[in-house]
Every structure is written in structure tokens, then in C-alpha cells.
Amino acid sequence: MGPHPAVAAIRLAVRRTLAELAAEAGVTPGEPVRARTAPPAQGVPLPALATTATVPGTLIGNARRHPSGLPRTPAAPGSPLVLVAVSGGADSMALAIATAFEAPKLGLRVGAVTVDHGLQDGSAERAEQVAVRLRELGLDPAEAVAVHVGREGGPENAAREARYAALDSAAERHGALAVLLGHTRDDQAETVLLGLARGSGARSLAGMPAQKGRYRRPLLELDRAATRQACSAQSIPVWDDPHNADPAYTRSRVRHEVLPVLEKHLGGGVVEALARTARLFRDDADALDQWAALAERDLRGPDGALDVGKLSELPPAVRRRVLRRAALRAGCPAGDLFARHLETVDLLVTGWRGQGPLHLPGGVEAVRRCGTLVFRRQDD
Numbered sequence: 001m002g003p004h005p006a007v008a009a010i011r012l013a014v015r016r017t018l019a020e021l022a023a024e025a026g027v028t029p030g031e032p033v034r035a036r037t038a039p040p041a042q043g044v045p046l047p048a049l050a051t052t053a054t055v056p057g058t059l060i061g062n063a064r065r066h067p068s069g070l071p072r073t074p075a076a077p078g079s080p081l082v083l084v085a086v087s088g089g090a091d092s093m094a095l096a097i098a099t100a101f102e103a104p105k106l107g108l109r110v111g112a113v114t115v116d117h118g119l120q121d122g123s124a125e126r127a128e129q130v131a132v133r134l135r136e137l138g139l140d141p142a143e144a145v146a147v148h149v150g151r152e153g154g155p156e157n158a159a160r161e162a163r164y165a166a167l168d169s170a171a172e173r174h175g176a177l178a179v180l181l182g183h184t185r186d187d188q189a190e191t192v193l194l195g196l197a198r199g200s201g202a203r204s205l206a207g208m209p210a211q212k213g214r215y216r217r218p219l220l221e222l223d224r225a226a227t228r229q230a231c232s233a234q235s236i237p238v239w240d241d242p243h244n245a246d247p248a249y250t251r252s253r254v255r256h257e258v259l260p261v262l263e264k265h266l267g268g269g270v271v272e273a274l275a276r277t278a279r280l281f282r283d284d285a286d287a288l289d290q291w292a293a294l295a296e297r298d299l300r301g302p303d304g305a306l307d308v309g310k311l312s313e314l315p316p317a318v319r320r321r322v323l324r325r326a327a328l329r330a331g332c333p334a335g336d337l338f339a340r341h342l343e344t345v346d347l348l349v350t351g352w353r354g355q356g357p358l359h360l361p362g363g364v365e366a367v368r369r370c371g372t373l374v375f376r377r378q379d380d
Contacts, residue, residue: 004233006226007098010219014098014180017218018082018106021177025080027107074104074138081109083176084139085167088114088130088239091182094227095219097236099180100138108177112142113170115163117149119243126239133237141174156249157335171214183208183217186224189274190254201339202285202317207278223271292321304329305372311349320346323373327360330375336361348373 002008084099086092096112103110112134116127127144134142147162149155167179188207195204210217219227231238246252262270295318299310306326311319320342327337327345341360348355348368357367363378 004229006229007233009222009226010094010098010230011102013218013222014095015102015106017180017216018099018102018108021080021082021216022106022108025108025177027080074140075107075109079107079109081111081174081176082178082180083167083171083174084110084112084180085163085182086112086114086130086134087182087241088126089182089241089244090227090231090238091184091187091219091224093236093238094230095180095182096134096139097137097234098230110139111174111176112139113167113179114142114144115166116144116146117159117162118146119149119155119159130239143170145170156251161335168214176214178214178216181215181217182219182227184219184222184224184227185275186255186259186271188220188278189259189271190251192274192278193254193258194250199339201320202281202288205278206282206285207275209282220275288317288321292318292325296322296325301372305369305374308349308352308368308371308373311373316346319349323349323366326373326375327364327366330364331377332360332362332364345373 003011082099082103084092084096086096096110100110112131114127114130114134116123118124120126124144124146127146131142131144145166147166149162150158152158152161170176171179191207192205195207198204208217208220210220228238230236243249244252245256247257259270295310295314296306299307299322301307306322311322314322320339323342323345324337327341328334332341337360344358345360345366348358348366352368355368357365359365359378360375364375365378366373366375368374
């Protein structure tokens with residue numbers, strides 16, 4: 001009998017992503033591997049996780065028997081490494097287990113990083129529990145990393161910035177090919193709704209990309225329910241972060257209040273429709289970004305100033321992208337540069353009435369001068 005349908009779907013999605021990574025790394029599957037002896041797992045006893053189920057524990061090489069019941073022999077030492085970001089929730093645990101199952105077939109090693117944000121009592125112990133369980137399932141390295149969450153940009157944004165900084169650091173430290181993230185189609189729908197509520201442009205409405213830099217999201221086409229079913233079918237313990245149900249957080253309100261109302265009054269399929277909207281917006285946004293890059297190259301002078309006359313001839317969507325690129329190049333933080341800033345800068349091109357310099361985030365100013373638009377640091 002084959003695996004549970006949810007398990008099979010997740011493995012297939014992961015296999016596709018890993019196959020791309022293996023091809024990029026020039027890995028040839030099927031080469032012989034040498035088994036290693038795993039160090040004894042250290043840490044807090046695992047039963048504190050929110051389940052009474054246990055995972056079979058026969059050691060095979062350096063990996064315990066996989067929850068599927070099949071032994072998994074790890075890839076050879078020195079094989080390319082893929083890291084999985086694991087919170088301990090169903091999405092990331094299902095992703096980690098599927099990656100541990102599929103990666104050795106493709107000659108890839110698998111590790112994991114769980115980030116302790118330090119925002120809840122017992123978070124350090126819980127993060128170590130997750131790391132221990134992942135090591136028992138053959139992921140190596142599997143580490144818990146503590147971060148300090150600041151206040152800039154609100155709690156959700158600050159936590160996100162700290163988390164990605166920790167993942168970037170881990171990837172650099174271990175020389176990982178990529179970091180896999182467990183975002184699902186439900187997360188994508190929430191992102192689109194948040195973008196709509198904030199009046200964001202097409203790039204924000206395009207949601208999360210399946211691939212950006214070292215980050216890959218294999219599960220974007222799968223529902224959150226599938227990850228829970230997969231964990232249940234494989235007796236994988238999961239932990240539900242109470243912050244995910246806390247109405248103090250905007251995304252939590254979207255998840256537990258807004259989306260259920262939309263599903264109730266608009267009928268089923270809202271999540272899928274929003275995710276499809278993200279894909280369509282992403283295609284449009286990618287095309288407009290390419291156009292803007294070419295346009296910027298043509299109208300930028302040797303000193304970096306932008307020709308206002310040529311700017312005014314561009315369609316608004318392309319022109320604002322050129323302005324954004326110029327502002328970012330001058331030092332504006334991407335997370336702090338919003339549509340309202342670009343609309344005001346755009347008036348220096350389309351509604352010129354002798355305005356003075358405009359002050360942008362990050363200590364950058366935009367000023368119109370002698371038929372050109374200049375972005376510069378205020379202290380230059």
C-alpha cells in the first residue's frame with residue numbers, strides 16, 4: 001500500500017524542488033554513499049511536544065527509520081546540503097520529513113534550523129526539542145538558533161527580519177545550497193489579502209515567490225490541511241504556536257477571522273483563487289520589472305541622475321518602478337519604501353511646481369534639478 005495521499009503530494013512537491021537543486025549543483029543520483037555513525041542526540045525529552053505519538057527508532061546508517069517505515073540511508077559526507085527552516089508546526093515538519101525522505105535519493109544531504117525568537121516562556125527548550133527530533137530523523141545538522149527580536153516595523157516584521165537573518169547566517173555557515181520554507185497556499189492567500197488591505201502594488205499582491213535567492217517554497221501549491229494530514233499519517237509530533245491564533249497579530253486575524261468570513265459568504269475556493277491571483281500578478285510584475293530595468297538603463301545619465309523628460313514618457317507603472325529602483329540604489333530600505341513615497345516622488349516628474357527636496361526613508365532625498373531627478377543621501 002502506498003503512502004497517504006497528503007504524504008505523497010508533499011513528497012512530490014519536494015522532489016521537484018530538490019531535483020532542480022541537484023541539477024544546479026551537478027549532483028548525479030545513485031552514486032554509492034558511505035554510512036556514518038550518528039552522535040547521540042542531546043537535549044530535552046521529546047514528549048513535551050503536543051502529541052503522544054512516537055517515531056520508530058531503528059538506526060539505519062546515521063538515520064533512524066523514516067516514519068514511512070522505510071530505512072533512509074543518508075547521502076555521502078561532503079554531498080551538497082539543503083537546509084529546512086522548521087518551527088515545529090505541521091507545515092515545516094511535513095516539509096522536513098519529506099525532504100529527509102527524498103533528498104538522499106538525489107545525492108543531497110539534509111539539515112534543519114529552528115529559530116528561537118525568545119518571545120514566549122519556554123521557547124528555548126521547545127526549539128531544542130524540535131532540533132533533537134529532527135536529528136533523530138536523520139537531519140544533520142539540526143540546530144536551534146536564538147535571535148533577538150527588535151521593535152522596528154512592528155513585532156511581526158521584526159520577528160521576520162530576525163528569523164531570516166538567522167537562516168541566512170546558518171546557510172552561509174554550513175555552505176547550504178538552499179533553505180526550504182514551509183509556506184503553503186493558505187499562507188499565500190493571507191499575503192495577498194494583507195497586500196490588498198495595505199493598498200500595495202502588483203509586486204506585493206504577487207505574494208511570496210516559489211524561489212528567491214537561496215530560499216525555496218516547495219509547498220505553495222498545497223493547502224495547510226495537507227501538511228496536518230501528512231503529519232498525522234506519519235505520527236509526527238507538531239507544535240501549534242499560540243501567536244498564530246493571537247488576534248493581536250494582523251496575519252492571525254486574517255487567518256481566523258477574515259478568510260473564514262470570505263469563505264462563508266463567497267463560497268469555497270477563496271484561498272485557491274487568491275493564490276491564483278498571486279501567480280497572475282507575479283507574471284505581470286516580473287514583466288514590468290524587466291521593462292523598468294531596461295528603461296532605467298536608457299534614461300540614467302553618467303552621474304546617475306534620471307532624465308525627467310524620458311521618465312514622463314513612460315507608463316506610470318513602469319515609471320514608479322524606475323523611481324523605486326533609484327531610491328533603493330541610493331540607500332532606501334526596501335521594507336520602509338511604500339507606494340505613498342513613490343507617488344509623491346512621481347509628482348516631481350508629472351506635477352512639477354517647483355517643489356523642494358523630498359525626504360525618503362533611510363536618509364535619502366529626491367530632488368529635481370536641471371531637468372533631471374537625483375536621489376542622494378542627505379548627508380552627502
